[in-house]
Amino acid sequence: MQYMALIYSDETEWASLSPEQREEIYGRYGALSRAAEEAGVMAGGNELAPTRDATTVRVRADETLVTDGPYAEVKEALGGYFLFECGTIHEALDWAARIPAAEHGAIEVRPVHVNPAEVQL
Numbered sequence: 851m852q853y854m855a856l857i858y859s860d861e862t863e864w865a866s867l868s869p870e871q872r873e874e875i876y877g878r879y880g881a882l883s884r885a886a887e888e889a890g891v892m893a894g895g896n897e898l899a900p901t902r903d904a905t906t907v908r909v910r911a912d913e914t915l916v917t918d919g920p921y922a923e924v925k926e927a928l929g930g931y932f933l934f935e936c937g938t939i940h941e942a943l944d945w946a947a948r949i950p951a952a953e954h955g956a957i958e959v960r961p962v963h964v965n966p967a968e969v970q971l
Contacts, residue, residue, distance in 0.1 A: 852893055852962040853934045853942035858926040859955030861900055878950045886934065886945060895932035926955050933962070 867875070886892035901920040908915045920927060932949065936942040939961065946957040 851936065851964075853936055853939065853946075854960050854962055855895075855932040855934060855942065855946040855949060856928055856958040856960070857930045857932070857949060857951045857955065858958065859929050859951045860925055861927050861929070863954060864929075875950050882945075882948050882950070883932075885948075886932070891934045891936055891941070891945060893933040893935040895930065897930040898928060901927045929955075 864872070883892060883895065904918075904920040906917050906919065906921050908917075929951065932945070934942050934945050936945065939959070942959050946952065946959045949957050951957065
C-alpha cells in the first residue's frame with residue numbers, strides 16, 4: 851500500500867538557515883531517499899516551492915476564482931512529500947520519523963486511496 855508523508859514546517863526557520871546548514875539538511879534528505887530506494891519503499895517525493903509562489907484556485911457558482919498565495923495562512927506550511935510503498939502503516943510511520951523535518955515540524959502520513967474497481971489482478 852502507498853502512504854503519503856506530507857512534510858510541514860515553518861518556512862521562516864528554513865529561510866533563516868545558513869547555506870551550510872541547508873546543505874547539511876539536504877544531505878540528510880538525500881541519505882533518506884537513498885535508504886528508502888534501497889529498501890524498495892520509495893515510490894516518489896519532491897520538495898515544493900515556498901508558499902509565496904503558490905496560486906489558489908476555487909470554483910464558486912460556476913465562477914473560477916484565482917488568488918496568489920497559499921490556500922490558508924499557517925505557521926507550518928506544506929513543504930514537500932515522500933510517497934512510500936509499505937506493507938503497514940507502522941512501517942510508513944517508521945520511515946516518516948526519519949524525515950529531517952520531523953525534528954522541528956510535523957509529518958502527516960496518510961494512506962493513498964485506491965479505487966478497488968481500478969485494481970487489476
